[in-house]
Amino acid sequence: MELTFPFPVPPAPGEVLEVLPGLYSVRMPLPLALDHVNLWVFDDGDGLTIVDTGLAGADTQHWLRQARAKLPKKPITRVLVTHHHPDHCGMADLICEEHGADLLMSAQAYEAAVILQHRDRGTDVVSTAAALARHGLSPEKQQFLVDHARDVENLNPGMPPRFTELRDGDIVTAGPYELEVIFGQGHAPDHVCLYCAGPGGAAPTSSGAVDGAPGRGRAAGFLISGDMLLPSISTHVGSPASWLPGNPVAQFRKSVGRLAALPADTFVLPSHGAPFYGARERVAELERHHEQRCLTMLGLLGEPRSAAEILAQVFKRELDPLQLMFAMNEAVAHLEYMTERGDLDRAEGEDGVTRYVRKPERRRR
Numbered sequence: 001m002e003l004t005f006p007f008p009v010p011p012a013p014g015e016v017l018e019v020l021p022g023l024y025s026v027r028m029p030l031p032l033a034l035d036h037v038n039l040w041v042f043d044d045g046d047g048l049t050i051v052d053t054g055l056a057g058a059d060t061q062h063w064l065r066q067a068r069a070k071l072p073k074k075p076i077t078r079v080l081v082t083h084h085h086p087d088h089c090g091m092a093d094l095i096c097e098e099h100g101a102d103l104l105m106s107a108q109a110y111e112a113a114v115i116l117q118h119r120d121r122g123t124d125v126v127s128t129a130a131a132l133a134r135h136g137l138s139p140e141k142q143q144f145l146v147d148h149a150r151d152v153e154n155l156n157p158g159m160p161p162r163f164t165e166l167r168d169g170d171i172v173t174a175g176p177y178e179l180e181v182i183f184g185q186g187h188a189p190d191h192v193c194l195y196c197a198g199p200g201g202a203a204p205t206s207s208g209a210v211d212g213a214p215g216r217g218r219a220a221g222f223l224i225s226g227d228m229l230l231p232s233i234s235t236h237v238g239s240p241a242s243w244l245p246g247n248p249v250a251q252f253r254k255s256v257g258r259l260a261a262l263p264a265d266t267f268v269l270p271s272h273g274a275p276f277y278g279a280r281e282r283v284a285e286l287e288r289h290h291e292q293r294c295l296t297m298l299g300l301l302g303e304p305r306s307a308a309e310i311l312a313q314v315f316k317r318e319l320d321p322l323q324l325m326f327a328m329n330e331a332v333a334h335l336e337y338m339t340e341r342g343d344l345d346r347a348e349g350e351d352g353v354t355r356y357v358r359k360p361e362r363r364r365r
């Protein structure tokens with residue numbers, strides 16, 4: 001089955017699109033290669049619950065004001081944040097302060113956001129560059145990152161002083177919908193997805209509002225997938241270079257496996273790109289993508305090489321500083337993943353650079 005898109009045309013900035021009864025899509029522009037993030041707004045009876053916020057800044061405030069003029073005339077009472085990245089929680093403190101709204105997010109995400117908030121961008125990028133040097137990033141490329149630190153320096157979020165903790169399996173009620181919190185890993189710690197089983201499942205239909213699913217003849221469940229499941233770009237998988245790497249690729253594959261186990265007709269509302277049907281197909285595509293990336297890297301590792309030394313052959317395009325950082329993190333994540341599953345050996349050279357090599361005895365799986 002192909003993915004299908006019942007709302008192929010996104011709402012313009014400042015416009016709103018009702019994708020399900022009482023559930024609105026708002027598109028917030030981003031000044032990045034990835035040029036937008038989708039917010040979701042629930043009509044929650046007395047107020048509005050907004051899922052994610054866009055980046056901090058006057059632009060976001062402007063577009064949010066425009067959108068609010070078209071949303072039900074109610075105060076924003078809750079801000080629910082999927083994860084700590086600035087495009088998702090950049091405005092959380094301003095909105096919470098202005099409206100007296102509650103902030104809901106996972107404890108790990110809140111912690112990560114607070115750490116970002118208090119980091120000095122200049123020091124941060126220097127430590128990132130140093131961490132990537134251990135994966136072979138050249139002095140020129142390190143300087144390239146440091147020189148462009150200013151491009152992203154205002155992206156860090158401010159965070160309200162308190163929040164309500166979301167845990168895996170929690171149920172959040174928003175309007176007529178009961179939303180189950182599903183944690184995902186590998187993109188950001190304890191990333192929150194929200195699943196509503198639909199009127200046929202656990203969700204109540206008090207107002208009778210849930211009368212059908214877009215583009216389908218009958219009601220089905222929906223998933224607010226955040227960055228865990230996107231229709232056209234593959235989710236960035238990796239840890240920031242200055243964190244311990246862990247095994248984000250394995251964590252991500254396990255997490256999206258959970259999403260693929262949801263009913264096949266689940267309507268997916270992603271943070272980037274258009275809402276779609278076909279979660280299982282998309283997860284299968286992502287599985288192939290990560291496996292293909294592993295095979296490409298394995299093919300390059302007959303001799304010991306570092307992440308930086310194979311980068312150009314894995315990401316065959318021009319990378320801006322932010323993309324270079326993501327690409328390095330993602331390359332390291334895949335190398336660590338393959339090391340853990342026994343495909344590669346890892347060794348640190350006398351120059352302090354970590355290199356990976358294909359195991360001679362590796363049999364094809």
Ligand SMILES: [Zn+2]
Nearest residue numbers: 083085188227
């Ligand atoms: Zn993200």
